Amino acid sequence: MTYEITSPPPELTVAVKGRLDTLTSPKLESDLEPSIAKSKSLVLDLTGVDYLSSAGLRLLLTLQKRFKKEGGSFKLRGIQPGVMEILRMTGFLKILSVE
Amino acid sequence: MRRTFQLWLFVSVALAFAALFYLTYYLQTKEAFSAAESLIELRMEDAKKQISINENNLKAVLDICNTSMANDVKTVAYILECVPAFATDAHKLEELRQIMGYDEIHVVNKHGLIENCAIDPVIGNAEHYIGFNLKLHAQSEPFVHGIGKKNFVLVQPPLPRGMDRKLFQYGGASRLDDEGIVQLGISVSFLERAMENNSLATLSPGLRIGVGGEILILRGEKIVGAARVDLEGRTLTSIGIDQKLIDDIRQGEGSFSAEIDGVKFFGLYVQSGDLTLVGVMPNYEVTSKRNGVAIQLIIAGLVLMLVVFLSVSKLVQTIVIDGIDRINVSLGRITAGHLDEKVEEDNSEEFRKLSGGINTTVEALKGAIAAEKTRLNSELEFARAVQISALPQIHDDPRFEIYASMEAAKEVGGDFYDFFIVDESHLAFLIADVSGKGIPAAMFMMNAKAQLKSNILNNPRKPLDEVIYDVNNSICEGNDACMFVTVFVGVLDLRSGLLTYVNAGHNAPVVRRANGEASWLPVENGFVIGGMDSVSYVQETFQLSPDDGILLYTDGVTEAMNPQLALYGDDRLITLMDGPIMHSAPFDCILDELKGDVLAFADGAPQSDDITMLFLRYLG
Numbered sequence: 001m002t003y004e005i006t007s008p009p010p011e012l013t014v015a016v017k018g019r020l021d022t023l024t025s026p027k028l029e030s031d032l033e034p035s036i037a038k039s040k041s042l043v044l045d046l047t048g049v050d051y052l053s054s055a056g057l058r059l060l061l062t063l064q065k066r067f068k069k070e071g072g073s074f075k076l077r078g079i080q081p082g083v084m085e086i087l088r089m090t091g092f093l094k095i096l097s098v099e
Numbered sequence: 100m101r102r103t104f105q106l107w108l109f110v111s112v113a114l115a116f117a118a119l120f121y122l123t124y125y126l127q128t129k130e131a132f133s134a135a136e137s138l139i140e141l142r143m144e145d146a147k148k149q150i151s152i153n154e155n156n157l158k159a160v161l162d163i164c165n166t167s168m169a170n171d172v173k174t175v176a177y178i179l180e181c182v183p184a185f186a187t188d189a190h191k192l193e194e195l196r197q198i199m200g201y202d203e204i205h206v207v208n209k210h211g212l213i214e215n216c217a218i219d220p221v222i223g224n225a226e227h228y229i230g231f232n233l234k235l236h237a238q239s240e241p242f243v244h245g246i247g248k249k250n251f252v253l254v255q256p257p258l259p260r261g262m263d264r265k266l267f268q269y270g271g272a273s274r275l276d277d278e279g280i281v282q283l284g285i286s287v288s289f290l291e292r293a294m295e296n297n298s299l300a301t302l303s304p305g306l307r308i309g310v311g312g313e314i315l316i317l318r319g320e321k322i323v324g325a326a327r328v329d330l331e332g333r334t335l336t337s338i339g340i341d342q343k344l345i346d347d348i349r350q351g352e353g354s355f356s357a358e359i360d361g362v363k364f365f366g367l368y369v370q371s372g373d374l375t376l377v378g379v380m381p382n383y384e385v386t387s388k389r390n391g392v393a394i395q396l397i398i399a400g401l402v403l404m405l406v407v408f409l410s411v412s413k414l415v416q417t418i419v420i421d422g423i424d425r426i427n428v429s430l431g432r433i434t435a436g437h438l439d440e441k442v443e444e445d446n447s448e449e450f451r452k453l454s455g456g457i458n459t460t461v462e463a464l465k466g467a468i469a470a471e472k473t474r475l476n477s478e479l480e481f482a483r484a485v486q487i488s489a490l491p492q493i494h495d496d497p498r499f500e501i502y503a504s505m506e507a508a509k510e511v512g513g514d515f516y517d518f519f520i521v522d523e524s525h526l527a528f529l530i531a532d533v534s535g536k537g538i539p540a541a542m543f544m545m546n547a548k549a550q551l552k553s554n555i556l557n558n559p560r561k562p563l564d565e566v567i568y569d570v571n572n573s574i575c576e577g578n579d580a581c582m583f584v585t586v587f588v589g590v591l592d593l594r595s596g597l598l599t600y601v602n603a604g605h606n607a608p609v610v611r612r613a614n615g616e617a618s619w620l621p622v623e624n625g626f627v628i629g630g631m632d633s634v635s636y637v638q639e640t641f642q643l644s645p646d647d648g649i650l651l652y653t654d655g656v657t658e659a660m661n662p663q664l665a666l667y668g669d670d671r672l673i674t675l676m677d678g679p680i681m682h683s684a685p686f687d688c689i690l691d692e693l694k695g696d697v698l699a700f701a702d703g704a705p706q707s708d709d710i711t712m713l714f715l716r717y718l719g
Contacts, residue, residue, distance in 0.1 A: 022536065052667075053658075054534035054583075061630050062581045065308055082666075090604035091626030095634075 003028060006045065009038035017048030020056030029059055036063075040072045043099065047078030052086050064096055075099050101420050105412055112408050116400045123396055127389035132365060135385040136354065139308060139367045139378035146314045146378075147371045149302055155607070156606060160293045165254040168270035171199060172283045173252060179206065180275035185215070189225060191387055192217040202267075203284035207233060211243045223287075242271040242432030245280050257287045266291050302329060311362075318373060320345065335377075351373055356382075423452050430457070438465045450696045482505060483539045489548065491518055498593040498718055499526060506655070506710035510668070513540035514653045514709035515548055520558070527555050529588035530651040530713050532605065532626075543582045547628065550574055551588065563590055564638035567601045567628070575632035584630040587622075587651055596643040596717055601636045603628045606654055609673065611689070611714075613646035615682035618672065620649065645719030648686065650676065650693075655710035659697045662704045667697055686716050 001024035007013035012035055016028065036042060042063065049056075060076070067074035077099040079087065087093045107679070178195065179185050185192050186206050196204045196217035206215040211233045218225040233239035238258060245251030251273040273280040289425045306314040308713070309325040316324030322335045330338065335345045338359050347353065352369040358518040359379065366379035422444045432440040442457045444450040493501055503516050513533025521527050529551060533544045558566050567588065574584075587608060589600035604627035608620045623637040643649070652672075659667040675681060675696050676679075684692050690712050697710060 036719075049597075054532070057627075058534050058581055058583065061583065065581065065631070085669075089624050090607060091623075091624050091634075092604070094626050095631055 012039035015045040021053040205282035317375040514711035617676035655708040
């Protein structure tokens with residue numbers, strides 16, 4: 001998993017590439033923490049993400065709850081079919097905003 | 100560390116070299132001045148001797164002159180006694196003068212008056228001197244005292260006389276024939292030559308010291324002898340020496356530094372009779388040898404310093420730094436998790452100890468890790484056992500058959516299934532997958548399982564979606580870790596075959612008809628349980644006929660991965676289920692067939708998730 005901050009805080013946009021699983025999701029979360037702390041909104045560009053495990057889902061849920069609580073916005077972009085299927089199946093599409 | 104060491108080494112070596120250089124320079128300077136002092140002393144001693152020899156020579160010449168003059172004048176007195184005519188006859192006296200080779204002969208009477216004289220015509224006319232009173236002339240006056248005395252002889256030192264100030268010497272003796280004196284006078288030009296030959300100025304070549312040094316001979320403040328002829332006649336003041344030093348120089352002896360005509364000189368002075376000898380050497384000449392030594396020393400020192408620096412640097416690099424680097428590489432590997440790495444740096448006792456210490460520590464660490472792993476494994480095994488023991492046992496009921504299987508991954512996972520009789524005509528069954536792994540997932544799972552079971556059992560009349568709504572809210576409470584669980588739960592009316600179900604984010608089950616055909620169970624994808632409270636779920640129904648079955652499974656099946664990282668996938672699942680193998684498979688073999696297909700697909704790739712399956716056959 002690699003990522004790139006394509007737009008800095010406070011309108012943070014992060015493009016993620018690779019798998020979001022048990023190993024990579026916590027790393028992404030801790031890496032982004034300082035930037036997220038300064039941001040009002042976050043867009044995760046998942047164009048390069050081909051697999052999302054339950055740990056990845058958990059990261060999305062954590063971010064969703066956090067931005068909702070602070071009145072910010074959290075959106076997903078560029079969701080690939082495989083990931084879309086997981087989000088659909090788990091009902092995450094019901095609670096997440098997709099651009 | 101290497102940089103720092105090299106810097107310090109360089110500074111130390113450079114300082115040592117600088118100190119050595121300074122010391123040598125200092126000693127060489129001292130030595131140079133001391134040598135110069137000895138040389139000047141020696142040369143001054145020589146000069147003194149030379150001056151003394153000159154003086155003695157001159158004195159000997161003067162003595163000879165004086166003695167000869169005394170004898171001659173006494174001879175004249177004797178001749179006058181024998182031949183009185185000489186006293187009166189100017190012509191005879193002139194003849195005598197010519198024979199004797201004197202310039203003047205005076206015959207003086209008892210009154211001090213010249214009564215006869217013979218004078219070289221070049222000097223003057225003898226007649227003019229007749230009657231000259233000796234008393235009236237300072238040079239002649241001393242002879243007057245001899246008048247009337249017997250055996251009076253006086254030879255005067257040569258004195259300058261006349262317009263040309265030529266040296267002229269007079270001698271006189273008592274007359275034997277009468278009272279009075281006879282006088283001889285002679286121009287002593289040879290004496291002048293002798294004095295010239297013996298003058299201090301003739302010492303010039305011998306007054307040189309080295310190349311630029313010399314001895315200055317002073318009479319009073321005036322330079323009367325020097326190697327450089329142009330200095331003769333000048334004074335110390337005129338060559339730039341200050342008055343105070345001049346005062347010192349003119350008495351006693353000692354050394355000094357001064358600038359002469361703009362050049363720095365080192366000098367010594369000493370008194371010799373009425374003369375002062377000043378020996379000087381230019382500083383550049385005094386120190387020229389030292390400067391040569393200094394340059395050689397600098398070159399040798401720099402080479403030595405470079406050699407010392409490079410060799411010590413190389414030595415330390417080889418003995419210490421390389422060792423530390425190798426240890427650091429090993430430590431890096433150990434830190435990266437390669438605990439079997441051994442540090443084997445043994446080129447010195449210290450490194451052996453350090454290596455030994457590190458190895459022992461790593462061994463101890465390995466032991467501790469192994470012990471901890473064992474402990475954790477036993478705890479996980481225990482947790483796993485608890486989890487498995489919590490799974491329901493298959494029980495005999497003529498209305499249905501249940502087959503379940505859970506292929507646990509290495510780690511404690513969060514899959515579980517459950518089924519239980521709700522009332523006499525209803526069977527509840529469910530499958531779930533908790534996000535995450537390990538003890539937290541296991542605990543979350545136990546809680547979810549208990550909540551689901553108790554809520555379903557306690558509310559048999561409540562619509563299933565509302566029951567799940569309650570379960571979700573209950574689990575969400577205090578779920579700070581954001582864990583969640585996907586659940587498919589169904590309640591089968593055993594009398595009618597009507598299946599009521601709620602899908603909370605779980606994989607859609609597969610329905611297998613009595614004829615073997617299989618298809619997806621249509622499901623509304625509700626949100627996972629535990630993710631967010633107050634989420635509503637949708638309750639759906641599906642009519643089963645006798646011998647219809649339903650397959651529940653977790654993503655351990657569809658997300659099983661092969662070595663090429665491809666997923667097993669929904670398509671493969673439904674194709675298998677609807678395929679010829681499953682058509683002919685007995686009910687009790689369905690799960691085994693599925694599991695076999697998944698494992699065959701995985702082709703030895705490690706199983707990363709629990710593979711959990713449940714097959715319910717409705718018998719009617």
